Structures are given as structure tokens and as C-alpha cells.
Amino acid sequence: MNSKKFEVAAYPKMWEGLGMDVARFDKARQMLGEVYDKLFLSQTERPRKMAYFDAMIAEIFGGRIKEILAVKKSAKPVVGTFCVYIPEEIVVAAGGVCIGLCGGSPGSIPDAEKILPRNICPMVKSAYGFKAGRICPYFQVVDFVYGETTCDAKKKTWELLDRLVPTHVMEIPQMKRARDRALWLEEVKDFKAKVEDICGSEISEDNLAGAIRLINRKRLALQRLTKLRANIPAPISGKDALLIEQIAFYDEPERFAAKVNELCDELAERVEAGRGVAGPESPRIMVSGTPMALPNWKIHNLLESAGAVVVNEESCIGTRYFKDVIDENGGSMAEQLANLTDRYMRIDCSCFTPNDERVEQVLREYRQSKAQGILHYSLQFCHTYNIEEIKIREACEREAIPYLSIETDYSAEDTGQLQTRIEAFLEQIGD
């Protein structure tokens, strides 16, 4: 398998057409290929069906962009989002493409820091930098960006991002009372109107129902994957599972769901045969906290290099994205939109107050995944997760769950430190 070196395919012509900084981007492309080769393809006991996801990385800047451009040509909307609160079902119902644009790379941060303050969340800086530096084809291909008012860093960055790409903002309330839901529903309707505006036609009830079923299938496939990871030994590495959760944000949903299910079939066979990626003595760790956007594999890599296996991500690029599905029994447009809003209100992001459901959810996932410890991950300067961490820690103390909290950014300078802390955490579980 390793006879040919892995490479992310280059499409300089197309990139030029998208107005990208091709020379610079090509370096990033090469680096991504090298890192991927080292972190992913070197793993042993990898499921065969990971081949599809490897190909999705190889074609991340090419093949998939071509597909999206084809959709765009047929006057369908291509929408970029930064948060799992923006209902992708609506975009899909209009025949369009919805892409998660969160940034997980340190490479674009210097571009952002030319304008943005340094001491804000690296995810926001990374994303903004991708647009400012013209080094992300997804950013170049979207018709518009739909942001939200979840955290301050994002909310205020939209005002600046709007100068580079049309950016609309959905008001997400901060509490979950009846009046907040009413506001939210109105915001969902506005979003629908905006999407309809681009394609020049209305979304029909049937179209929305179909989109709801499709995205439900995608979420159910990911749920199935999560359940399989609960087996001992784990049939798939945490790195690979995280990768799939990341790809969920830019792949075509129908095909993606099918491919995840194919992989799950293979994993089920492994479970049957008692085969896994790590010995049964490997500590099983659940990661909880802020999202890890592609290509942020820092914590999973440290954990698994130290001999652990990650079995769950309680995160937006993780279970928070797929733990709930939409009720499919809505008939009228009004009913469907109401059901959709209800599902989205169940997402337990720390931007809400109070948010005690999340503490419960963390404990539930800990038990379900048969983890032996929880690593709380918070991006630097993410106030809501950083503060909510206190409640998670207290809950873990109460339940005697081994717990480690890490706050970090995308840079490599704290790797040695983190390695020591992670190894000590694993020793603590092993002793």
C-alpha cells in the first residue's frame, strides 16, 4: 500500500480560476499530503474501507470541488457555514451544497492576524485567514457564508468577513425558552428565504422532506459508527473516526452515508471476530469539548501515539452533530420547519445558558462508549467551553472518572508539555 507515496491531488488551473493564491496553496497541499501519510497511512490494522476516505482527502482540493462547481453551474446554492446550528437540510432541499468551513490549520493564522486580534479562538482566525489569504478552494466556491451569533469571536468576525465574501448572520438565541424558540424559527425561515433567493424557486414540502430523510441517514450512519467504536477492542482508531466526522462536513451526503455504512459493515465483522486496532489493554479515551476542524488531529495523534485509543468525540465535529435526528412525520412546511427547529434546539453547545444537558450528555457518552477517562479539549480563548469545563470537571470528580483538561491552539510549541500530561493521564488510568 505504501509503495506509492500519498499525495493530495493538484488542480492549479481550476484553483487559478477560483482566484486562489496558487503558489502558496500548492505548498499547503503538499504538506497536507505528507502529514496525512505520516499520521494516517502508517497506522496498522486499518479497516480496508478507509480507502474511500483516503480518496476524499486526496481529492479534497480537486475532485470534490469539481462536483460542487457542477452543482453551482445549475444555479443551485453553495453555502458555507461555521456552526452545526445552521440547518443544512434547507440547502440540500434546494438542491444545493452546504459546506462546513471551520478552519483547523495554523497555516492560515498569520493571514488572519494581519487584521484580527491575536488573542481570539484559533478556529476563527484559521477560517478567516483562509479567505483573506485565498488559500481555501471551498471558501472561493461558496455563493455566500451563513454565520451565526453563537460566540463573540465569530459574531464580530462576520462583520469583517462580509467585506471579503457575502456573509449573512443567523441570530441564535442564548437560552432555550419558548420565546427563544419562536425567534429561532423565524431565523430558520429567513435562512430558507435566502437560499430560495439564490436558486430563484421555492423549496417544496417534498423537497424538504427528502432532504430531512437524507441528512437523517447521514447522521444515523455516524451514530452507527459511534456505537461500533464502543466495542472492546475498538475496531477503528480515533484518528480515522475523527477524520470521517470531519469529512462529513464537505462530502456529498448520500454517498458519504453509504460509504460510512460500508465501513460499518466491515467494522461489524471485525467486532464479530474480536479484532481491533489496539490491544484490549490500551486505555480508552473519550474526547469532549470544542470542535476539531480539518486538519486538526493534534490531540488524537498525541493520545494514540502514547498508546491510547480514542473512542468518542463529544464535540460538534463528533456526536453533537449527529446524536439527534429530525422527526420525519411532518407533513406541511410549517410542521417540518417546526420539527427541524426542535431538533436543532437539542444541540447542547456551551454558548447556551444554562446548558446542563451537556454535562449529562458527556456522562452518558462516557458510559456508552465504555471509555476509561475523559480528556476535555478547549481551544485557547474559547470562553464558553473553557468556563463550562469547570462543570464537566466537577461531574467527573463526582463520578470518579479520570479526567484531564487541555487548553491549546494549533501550534506545535506545547507538544512536549501535552505529551507529558497525556502520558501521565494514561499512567493514571493504567495504575
Added chain:
Amino acid sequence: MAIGIDLGSRTIKLAVIRDGEIVDQQLTESGFDPYSQAREMLKRYGAAKIVATGYGRHLAHEHFADEVITEIKAHALGARYFFPFCRTVVDIGGQDSKVIGLDKKGRVSNFQMNDKCAAGTGRFLEIMAASLGFSLNDFGAAALKSKTEVMINSMCTVFAESEVISMKNRGIPTVDIARGVHHSVVNRLAAMLERLGYDEEIVFSGGVARNPCIGHMLQKCLGERARIISPPDPDLMGAIGAALHGSR
């Protein structure tokens, strides 16, 4: 027989345990080539199980060590050897500072470690000592002489250093500034202790435990709530802990 070797950022420490007794120990500067240095230190012993800890532990594992454990576990084991009932260990080494909580059986139950920056570590004291013109060994004793204390506000080593230099230029006595530097380290430590919780007996280990001012000020800061105690050679605790792990 088991050998523990602690490859730190500044020094390499080694301890040999036979039948539960420490029979030999060494400490040398890491120098430019810590790996050869470690080899040199190991030369005089026959076959033994070698357990490595400290920043260079993985490198040691590649070349000669049979096993590795983290500094956190090593210091916990070392502390228990001298103080069999202790539940809290503070360790300040060259690159980091840690507070370690132990359960009844002496296993690590939780810990806190300083983040990225060097503030609150041995390295921080070293840089400040140099810019004030003290040798690292005299730094603590000098600070103890001061009666008036000045406040260092910066948390970051780079900013703290320029703060210290500007104080010096304003004519503030160096012993007073030294005292302020120590104070800032102790404040950080105390905050970590409060966060993690601590027992009434706190074992202070690591190279910085040799600095008399840090222990003194930490004791003053905690008052009646805890007693700070140190083993005879606090900087060897990691190596001793590693050797103990090997002899288990």
C-alpha cells in the same frame, strides 16, 4: 538492582536502588549531548533494569532504557519513598512546575501543570537571576535578605525580564527585585495548589526546592493550612521514583 535516570532540561539525575535502598546517585549537567552524557553515567553499573523519565525519556527509551514513566509518576513514587503518607507533591523543574495529588495508595489521582510559558519554572528563576547578576545558587538566599518587596506584574518571562531590568535601572535594590521574582513564582504555585486542592503535608521536590526562598515564601503563603517538607535531595526525586518503578 534498578536504575532510574531523569533526563531533564538542565541536568541529568540518576539513582540506583537495590533491595529497596538507594545505593548510589549522580547528578550532572545535561551539556550539549545529553544522550552521551547519560551513557557515561551508566557505564559503571552492570546489568540492571533502566527506567527513564524527564524530557529526554523517549530518546533514552530508543537507545538504552527498558521502560519510561512520566516525571509526574516518578515524582509521586519518589515522594512516597521518603514520606509514605503524603498526598500532595509540588515539583518545580527546569521547564515546568506541577502539583500532583495522590490517593491513599500513592497513585496519582490528579495533577496540574503550568501551560506553555516558562513563568513559574526553574528556567524563569534562572533567567531572572542572570539579569539581576546572581548565580542561581545564591539567588534564593539573596532574596531572603530583602525586607521590602516589589511586585512583578508580568506573567510572561520575556516581559518580566524587561520589567526587572527597568526596575534595576530605576535603582531599586536587586535583593528586593529578587524577592519580587520569587513572589511571582510562589503566587503561581499557590494558585495551582488551590485549584487542585492539597493535603496538610506538601512534599516539595525538584531542583527549585533547593532554593530556600521559594519554600519559605510558599510556607508563609499557606500559613497554618499546610506544612512544606522536602527530601534530602529534592532534585533526585524523579530519578529515585523511576528506579523504584523499575524495582517493583
